Amino acid sequence: MKPYKEMSKEELTSLKAELEKQFEDAKGKGLTLDMSRGKPTPAQLDMTMGIMDVLNSESDMKTESGMDTRNYGLMDGIPEAKKLMGDMMGVPAENVIVYGNASLTIMYDTVARAMLHGVLGSTPWCKLDKVKFLCPAPGYDRHFKITESFGIEMITIPMTPTGPDMDLVEKYVAEDPAVKGIWCVPKYSNPQGISYSDETVRRFAALKPAAEDFRIYWDNAYAIHHLYDDEQDQILEILSECEKAGNPDMVYEFCSTSKVSFSGAGISAFASSKVNLEEAKKTMTVQTIGHDKVNQLRHVKYFKNLDGMLAHMKKHADILRPKFEAVLDVLDKELSGLEIGSWSKPRGGYFISFDAMEGCAKAIVAKCKEAGVVLTGAGATFPYGKDPKDSNIRIAPSYPTPEEMAAATDLFVLCVKLVSVEKLLAA
Amino acid sequence: MKPYKEMSKEELTSLKAELEKQFEDAKGKGLTLDMSRGKPTPAQLDMTMGIMDVLNSESDMKTESGMDTRNYGLMDGIPEAKKLMGDMMGVPAENVIVYGNASLTIMYDTVARAMLHGVLGSTPWCKLDKVKFLCPAPGYDRHFKITESFGIEMITIPMTPTGPDMDLVEKYVAEDPAVKGIWCVPKYSNPQGISYSDETVRRFAALKPAAEDFRIYWDNAYAIHHLYDDEQDQILEILSECEKAGNPDMVYEFCSTSKVSFSGAGISAFASSKVNLEEAKKTMTVQTIGHDKVNQLRHVKYFKNLDGMLAHMKKHADILRPKFEAVLDVLDKELSGLEIGSWSKPRGGYFISFDAMEGCAKAIVAKCKEAGVVLTGAGATFPYGKDPKDSNIRIAPSYPTPEEMAAATDLFVLCVKLVSVEKLLAA
Numbered sequence: 001m002k003p004y005k006e007m008s009k010e011e012l013t014s015l016k017a018e019l020e021k022q023f024e025d026a027k028g029k030g031l032t033l034d035m036s037r038g039k040p041t042p043a044q045l046d047m048t049m050g051i052m053d054v055l056n057s058e059s060d061m062k063t064e065s066g067m068d069t070r071n072y073g074l075m076d077g078i079p080e081a082k083k084l085m086g087d088m089m090g091v092p093a094e095n096v097i098v099y100g101n102a103s104l105t106i107m108y109d110t111v112a113r114a115m116l117h118g119v120l121g122s123t124p125w126c127k128l129d130k131v132k133f134l135c136p137a138p139g140y141d142r143h144f145k146i147t148e149s150f151g152i153e154m155i156t157i158p159m160t161p162t163g164p165d166m167d168l169v170e171k172y173v174a175e176d177p178a179v180k181g182i183w184c185v186p187k188y189s190n191p192q193g194i195s196y197s198d199e200t201v202r203r204f205a206a207l208k209p210a211a212e213d214f215r216i217y218w219d220n221a222y223a224i225h226h227l228y229d230d231e232q233d234q235i236l237e238i239l240s241e242c243e244k245a246g247n248p249d250m251v252y253e254f255c256s257t258s259k260v261s262f263s264g265a266g267i268s269a270f271a272s273s274k275v276n277l278e279e280a281k282k283t284m285t286v287q288t289i290g291h292d293k294v295n296q297l298r299h300v301k302y303f304k305n306l307d308g309m310l311a312h313m314k315k316h317a318d319i320l321r322p323k324f325e326a327v328l329d330v331l332d333k334e335l336s337g338l339e340i341g342s343w344s345k346p347r348g349g350y351f352i353s354f355d356a357m358e359g360c361a362k363a364i365v366a367k368c369k370e371a372g373v374v375l376t377g378a379g380a381t382f383p384y385g386k387d388p389k390d391s392n393i394r395i396a397p398s399y400p401t402p403e404e405m406a407a408a409t410d411l412f413v414l415c416v417k418l419v420s421v422e423k424l425l426a427a
Numbered sequence: 428m429k430p431y432k433e434m435s436k437e438e439l440t441s442l443k444a445e446l447e448k449q450f451e452d453a454k455g456k457g458l459t460l461d462m463s464r465g466k467p468t469p470a471q472l473d474m475t476m477g478i479m480d481v482l483n484s485e486s487d488m489k490t491e492s493g494m495d496t497r498n499y500g501l502m503d504g505i506p507e508a509k510k511l512m513g514d515m516m517g518v519p520a521e522n523v524i525v526y527g528n529a530s531l532t533i534m535y536d537t538v539a540r541a542m543l544h545g546v547l548g549s550t551p552w553c554k555l556d557k558v559k560f561l562c563p564a565p566g567y568d569r570h571f572k573i574t575e576s577f578g579i580e581m582i583t584i585p586m587t588p589t590g591p592d593m594d595l596v597e598k599y600v601a602e603d604p605a606v607k608g609i610w611c612v613p614k615y616s617n618p619q620g621i622s623y624s625d626e627t628v629r630r631f632a633a634l635k636p637a638a639e640d641f642r643i644y645w646d647n648a649y650a651i652h653h654l655y656d657d658e659q660d661q662i663l664e665i666l667s668e669c670e671k672a673g674n675p676d677m678v679y680e681f682c683s684t685s686k687v688s689f690s691g692a693g694i695s696a697f698a699s700s701k702v703n704l705e706e707a708k709k710t711m712t713v714q715t716i717g718h719d720k721v722n723q724l725r726h727v728k729y730f731k732n733l734d735g736m737l738a739h740m741k742k743h744a745d746i747l748r749p750k751f752e753a754v755l756d757v758l759d760k761e762l763s764g765l766e767i768g769s770w771s772k773p774r775g776g777y778f779i780s781f782d783a784m785e786g787c788a789k790a791i792v793a794k795c796k797e798a799g800v801v802l803t804g805a806g807a808t809f810p811y812g813k814d815p816k817d818s819n820i821r822i823a824p825s826y827p828t829p830e831e832m833a834a835a836t837d838l839f840v841l842c843v844k845l846v847s848v849e850k851l852l853a854a
Contacts, residue, residue, distance in 0.1 A: 037499065039498060039499050042495065045488075045495065048497075052482055053483070057476070068469065071691055100528065101718065102715050112539060115543060116542060116553065116577065126553040142716075145713050149710070150543065264496060264498055264499055264500070265496070283576070288531055289529060289691075290529075292722065293692065295722070
């Protein structure tokens with residue numbers, strides 16, 4: 001096929017009629033598919049059911065050091081869970097606090113603490129006229145929602161194939177003391193699947209912030225979430241890079257097992273310098289007597305160690321890979337050469353990112369919905385839910401089956417074509 | 428024995444020498460006992476181990492409505508857990524949100540939300556010059572820590588046998604718009620075991636606050652935590668009382684299963700008017716994708732319903748009662764008539780409250796520690812950890828065995844006597 005842009009008005013008009021017919025047919029099929037959230041499929045959850053059987057008797061309930069996980073205490077997590085989560089992030093157990101079932105809650109809490117109490121003695125952000133965050137975009141909508149909820153001004157930073165545009169990041173961070181943080185998903189980023197290059201990570205570690213309370217919010221959500229055995233991304237470990245660069249306290253790292261064990265009932269962790277951990281614990285001691293240590297122990301007994309986790313992740317990959325490939329196959333086959341969209345081919349994570357022609361994303365998402373396929377709302381991947389180019393669409397292939405994903409993507413490419421033709425005809 | 432106050436200096440001096448000898452003997456026994464926290468004993472935790480076996484197969488993991496508890500979703504809790512926790516508090520399921528493993532975290536969050544966002548549109552408290560809370564005392568130290576951590580000024584309200592001094596409460600709440608809340612443990616209060624009378628609850632419900640964002644923080648921690656079958660306290664249900672009195676949005680209620688199932692791995696709940704729940708959910712939606720629903724379902728499948736919980740609580744009572752009675756027996760036998768202390772005789776909850784002669788509590792706690800018995804720090808039951816009379820001591824009998832409790836109380840009464848004699852001699 002030739003690029004749509006090179007078609008004459010007549011060709012486009014006739015194509016439009018044909019696509020509209022196909023769309024009416026598609027609507028008739030009564031699809032109801034959800035590609036909106038990075039939600040594991042039941043088969044992935046079933047695969048982890050063994051975790052329900054590892055704690056049976058009273059004697060199972062103690063940590064190696066003899067602490068009863070059922071009782072109060074050990075606010076910052078059981079030692080063996082610190083080790084497991086630390087290994088997942090590549091940091092020592094002593095730099096880790098283990099929390100409850102959601103790393104999102106840790107991130108919210110971390111920003112809320114800075115709002116209310118400042119960072120290591122700085123002015124509480126709620127007392128400042130202006131607080132700003134850098135938001136590499138497309139990015140994770142729930143990050144942006146946190147900063148938005150606190151009235152923090154969000155500045156969009158474009159993504160490049162090696163991570164955020166670091167020239168811009170360095171400039172903002174060095175020049176504006178109101179810039180207090182940046183949201184990062186450094187590995188298999190949401191939604192593009194980009195992993196930060198070594199140079200990017202080193203430039204992060206070497207930032208010279210104007211604000212003493214500037215922190216990097218490093219959401220290592222997909223640290224071990226590879227899709228392939230042979231082609232895996234690796235990133236530099238940020239805590240040690242920051243330390244080497246003379247910025248030991250500049251990073252907060254987050255991770256969880258939400259996409260390793262159960263999305264709703266996993267464990268999560270926070271990693272940072274000892275100074276930062278002490279500060280976090282000062283608030284925690286008011287907030288809780290401790291998180292669910294029984295579930296922490298359950299995870300340790302089930303996975304045993306990082307190797308156990310990595311073996312488990314291969315099984316997840318076996319379920320996820322065909323779904324990603326089903327989407328990519330249809331995109332390649334149906335859209336290559338048409339110049340009406342481009343897309344990422346991630347080697348891990350949970351998403352495929354699609355960039356439509358400018359001004360088409362909302363219309364494509366609406367069209368898909370009309371025919372029964374739900375996508376993440378267009379714009380969601382940008383601060384304030386506003387994509388300035390109305391171009392980016394996040395595809396989440398994890399929940400439906402490969403066959404359903406192929407059917408959904410068939411509809412998706414049809415909608416992309418139809419909306420693109422309409423756009424070109426209106427131009 | 429005659430009251431110490433009526434003894435001559437010579438009698439006191441000779442008594443002191445005798446008590447000092449007894450104390451040296453006691454130190455020699457090398458006791459190491461902890462009566463500091465309301466911590467269940469291993470036997471109580473063992474009794475609940477059946478909860479580890481109720482979820483085994485894939486088909487067990489769904490709610491009645493077919494929702495997979497392992498996955499994301501159902502942010503405000505599974506319907507059957509709302510029902511169970513609602514029944515525990517005596518409120519409809521529709522007035523309940525189910526959270527994670529600690530009601531303390533809900534309380535912290537609720538105050539934090541008011542600090543950052545205000546209450547139903549009121550000015551965020553962090554923007555106000557002065558925010559005050561009423562603190563009935565003796566009370567729960569962790570409540571006071573929450574308000575202290577936010578710089579909220581705490582005003583001590585004396586406790587009476589029917590609850591807080593309501594004349595004072597009404598006066599402060601009606602006259603001072605800076606008074607935004609009051610901490611309450613309405614049933615088997617911590618540490619006195621007092622249950623609020625019907626009149627007290629009705630006066631709470633009928634408060635006429637000067638501040639539109641005044642709320643009652645009703646920590647129903649011991650709603651079903653009776654020690655006896657035949658003598659049980661009951662309190663009026665506060666949500667419906669508030670509604671009847673024309674104050675439907677004035678109360679936030681909290682409860683948990685920390686002392687029903689596992690202290691570290693239970694579930695917790697928040698109950699309030701629909702308007703207040705909607706506001707809480709607006710923040711929650713930024714904070715989390717949902718709490719651990721697997722653990723919620725585990726609790727529902729194990730306890731089945733409120734009757735199941737009540738039957739389970741009887742077994743807890745069978746373990747706790749002898750410990751309370753061991754303490755009370757020693758106190759009665761050793762201190763009756765001496766007029767150097769008075770104590771509560773609770774019918775439920777987790778604590779016995781002891782009032783020493785003024786100026787003696789710190790010295791008694793220190794003496795006990797010297798001989799190997801750890802008590803809650805003197806003063807902890809008052810705002811800022813400062814008991815103006817240095818008189819109140821909280822005894823937590825739950826963790827040691829009845830024999831250990833008797834031995835620990837023997838030491839305790841010895842220390843009470845010795846410190847009282849020293850005080851009288853110094854007067």
